[in-house]
Amino acid sequence: MSVKENRRIEFIDLAAQQALIRPKIDAAIARVLDHGGYIMGKEVPELEKQLAEFAGAKYCLSCSNGTDALALVLMAKNIKAGDAVFVPSFTFAASAEVIAWLGAAAFFVDILPDSFNMDPASLIQAIAAAKKQGLNPAAIMPVDLFGQPADYDKILPIAEKNDMWVLCDSAQGFGGMYHGRKVGSIGLATATSFFPAKPLGCYGDGGAVFTDDKELYDVMASLRVHGKGDDKYDNVRIGMNGRLDTLQAAILIEKLAIFPDELIKRQRVADHYNNLLENFIVIPKLPKGLHSAWAQYTLTAASNKQRDELQAALKQAGVPSMVYYPKPLHLQTAYKNFPTATGKGLPVCEDLASRVFSLPMHPYLEDETIKYISQSLILAFKKAA
Numbered sequence: 001m002s003v004k005e006n007r008r009i010e011f012i013d014l015a016a017q018q019a020l021i022r023p024k025i026d027a028a029i030a031r032v033l034d035h036g037g038y039i040m041g042k043e044v045p046e047l048e049k050q051l052a053e054f055a056g057a058k059y060c061l062s063c064s065n066g067t068d069a070l071a072l073v074l075m076a077k078n079i080k081a082g083d084a085v086f087v088p089s090f091t092f093a094a095s096a097e098v099i100a101w102l103g104a105a106a107f108f109v110d111i112l113p114d115s116f117n118m119d120p121a122s123l124i125q126a127i128a129a130a131k132k133q134g135l136n137p138a139a140i141m142p143v144d145l146f147g148q149p150a151d152y153d154k155i156l157p158i159a160e161k162n163d164m165w166v167l168c169d170s171a172q173g174f175g176g177m178y179h180g181r182k183v184g185s186i187g188l189a190t191a192t193s194f195f196p197a198k199p200l201g202c203y204g205d206g207g208a209v210f211t212d213d214k215e216l217y218d219v220m221a222s223l224r225v226h227g228k229g230d231d232k233y234d235n236v237r238i239g240m241n242g243r244l245d246t247l248q249a250a251i252l253i254e255k256l257a258i259f260p261d262e263l264i265k266r267q268r269v270a271d272h273y274n275n276l277l278e279n280f281i282v283i284p285k286l287p288k289g290l291h292s293a294w295a296q297y298t299l300t301a302a303s304n305k306q307r308d309e310l311q312a313a314l315k316q317a318g319v320p321s322m323v324y325y326p327k328p329l330h331l332q333t334a335y336k337n338f339p340t341a342t343g344k345g346l347p348v349c350e351d352l353a354s355r356v357f358s359l360p361m362h363p364y365l366e367d368e369t370i371k372y373i374s375q376s377l378i379l380a381f382k383k384a385a
């Protein structure tokens with residue numbers, strides 16, 4: 001078995017997608033250059049309309065990136081010092097960073113070993129701990145890690161019971177579905193990212209917020225442009241410059257057109273990996289009724305040592321692999337003084353950070369390449385045994 005010798009295996013192959021739609025992208029860019037509306041040109045509201053429809057949300061507000069998308073919601077809801085926002089520790093730094101920007105406590109919660117997502121039991125423990133510390137439990141930020149929606153049937157009632165609201169960090173999960181509900185239509189609001197490597201990516205930075213709440217939408221729209229009021233030169237709140245470029249909106253319109261097909265292709269890649277690998281290693285588990293956007297295909301090795309060996313074997317075979325994330329946030333320098341559910345470590349986060357690794361994942365992975373990658377991994381197992 002061999003992979004076409006002159007072709008490198010990419011971890012995420014953006015060029016394969018671009019080759020498919022290049023003429024459409026070129027034409028979309030040319031249209032923007034022709035009309036010259038670089039800031040908030042007509043492609044921006046057009047994209048927002050299409051995204052809201054896709055996600056089944058009443059409102060979509062596009063913005064500068066996924067981090068700002070999270071921040072816009074927290075700012076609009078007036079998160080401040082003394083508030084606690086509950087967030088899993090096993091995530092990208094941006095999830096917690098925006099909470100800290102506002103002087104609030106990023107309160108770190110442990111995860112479930114099967115889904116890598118927020119553990120509802122740990123969340124309950126964290127809320128009780130926050131109250132004891134005199135913090136106001138304000139909001140919950142579940143993360144749809146690696147593309148799989150968090151356990152919302154458990155998390156939403158916990159929020160309701162404690163008079164809190166839910167902001168979904170779905171930077172990796174846009175395109176997924178939770179028991180018949182599209183990601184973007186769950187909780188008070190959903191933030192996503194169009195960073196190039198995300199399931200729906202542009203050619204630069206971009207992001208969006210989804211909500212059904214008109215008042216929240218209006219405040220975020222004001223915050224996005226420096227807190228503007230009805231009169232452009234009477235700013236009514238402290239805002240930011242958080243707009244999405246028209247060029248990126250034009251590119252995203254073309255990418256959104258092929259996104260449904262790409263989601264099917266991602267699922268097919270995951271199924272193929274699963275079939276080849278399930279007898280050798282812990283594969284990602286997707287409960288019935290959930291659809292993942294498959295931002296990452298993540299395996300769990302038996303030990304830290306085994307992960308090192310498997311990654312080394314893959315590297316030798318010319319297969320790139322990555323570790324998301326090698327260090328949970330509560331152990332990182334900038335975040336180590338923030339509170340955690342247990343008051344000390346978060347054992348599942350710490351364990352999984354030492355054992356997980358991700359294989360190449362994108363819609364255009366060919367069967368032959370998936371087989372080669374899987375065989376390279378299986379060979380490494382057989383050698384070690």
Ligand SMILES: *Cc1c(COP(=O)(O)O)cnc(C)c1O
Nearest residue numbers: 065066067092094095171193195
């Ligand atoms: C990528 C990512 C973000 C931030 O998105 P940017 O567009 O890079 O700002 C936030 N949260 C998670 C979980 C992410 O993966």
